[in-house]
Amino acid sequence: MPFWYDYPMTTRTVFITGAAAGIGRATALGFAKRGYTVGAFDIDDAGLATLSAEIEALGATAVVGHLDVTDAEEFATRLREFVAQAGGRLDVLVNNAGILVGGRFEEIPVEKLHREVDINCKGVVNGLHAGFEHLRATPGSVAINLASASAIYGQAELADYSATKHFVRGITEALDIEWGAYGVRVVAIWPLFVQTAMTTNLKTNSTERMGIKLGPQDVADRILDAAEPNRFSKAIHQVHYTVGNQTRFLQEAARFSPVYLTRVVNRAIAKAH
Ligand SMILES: NC(=O)c1ccc[n+]([C@@H]2O[C@H](COP(=O)([O-])OP(=O)(O)OC[C@H]3O[C@@H](n4cnc5c(N)ncnc54)[C@H](O)[C@@H]3O)[C@@H](O)[C@H]2O)c1
Known part of the structure; x- marks a missing residue:
């Protein structure tokens, strides 16, 4: 399995x-x-070992660890x-690692909920904090965080997960403004459920x-769109990238409807009482 020190990179x-x-x-x-x-x-x-082989088969350099x-x-x-091995470049940082714990909140052991917060929130904090100096040193760089449609409104049976994705939304929006001063974009990807x-x-x-x-490819395609935005996305400084029509509809609906109505819709989707 090749590691970073096996390759020169430019x-x-x-x-x-x-x-x-x-x-x-x-x-x-x-x-x-x-x-x-x-x-x-x-x-x-x-x-990672099998992924590395697949990346190399495409003629690209893989660094796994x-x-x-x-x-x-x-x-x-x-x-x-x-x-260091990449010649001082970090063009794109994708904070993708995450877990999902579903079910009724009170029935889930608290340690599992804490683990979800640790990975989905603290993991993103760790990546952004460590990534900043490298992103700042790379012109045109971007940090891409995986949010979710569950950050539109709190989701029943996914309460803790949904809350972690609201966290991702918040830190993305705030840092995109802060780091704009250094030319670093920070964006969020918003898929609904993915297979x-x-x-x-x-x-x-x-x-x-x-x-x-x-499917995962739908989300990957959107992440690539965010990494290499088209002229329109650049012009409007797009921060949020929805994935699929369902998410786009839910997000637009939540934007234009009063909060009480958004709650009614989300309660109906979750069939909650
Ligand atoms: N699948 C969905 O429905 C969906 C929807 C919206 C957003 N997302 C988000 O997309 C991201 C990826 O989800 P996925 O569906 O590909 O999940 P997945 O379970 O298929 O893959 C997650 C990967 O993260 C890794 N991982 C878990 N804990 C880790 C840790 N502590 N450190 C490093 N790696 C760790 C796992 O080993 C796994 O390879 C997550 O942030 C998730 O919340 C997923």
Whole structure:
């Protein structure tokens, strides 16, 4: 399994967390197809080994390594190593690693809820904090955070998860303004449910009602759009990238309807009383 020190690098670079499976994996392969040097990091070392081979088969350079995003020191070290080998470049940082704990809030052991907060919130904080100096040093750089349609309005049976994605939304919007001064964009990706391991055993009223219509490639394509925005997205300084028509509809509806109505709709989707 090749590591960062095996390769000299001069091309555009991307560092992706949670890259071994699902959306992260599809994203890694998408960037590889565009010729990026792909840093793919995860706690799933076996998944990374097969991903590395797939990236190399596409003719791109893969740099894979172990990273638990909840460990701030490990995150900073992996980033520093990667960027040093990449000639000082960090063009794109994708904070993708995340977990989902579904079910009735009071029935879920509190340790599981804490773990979800640690990965989905603190993991993103760790990535942004460690990534800043490298992003600032790379003209045109962008940090891309995985939010979710569950950040439009709090989701029953996904309360803790939904709250973590509201956190992602907030930190994205705030830092995009702060870091604009350095030419660093910070954006969020907003998928509804996606067919990955995360949703394989997920049974909530919302998933039953709305179905799971997106695949990881749909999200990866949007992440690539955010990394290389078109003229319109650039002109409006697009921060939020929805994925799929359902999410776009829900987001637009929430924007234009009063909060009490948004609650009624979300309660109906979740069939909650
Ligand atoms: N699947 C969906 O329905 C959906 C919808 C909206 C947003 N998202 C978001 O997209 C992102 C990716 O989700 P996915 O569906 O691809 O999930 P997935 O379960 O298929 O993959 C998640 C990856 O993250 C890794 N990971 C888990 N904990 C980690 C940690 N502490 N450090 C590093 N890596 C870790 C896993 O090993 C796995 O490879 C998540 O942030 C998720 O919240 C997913």
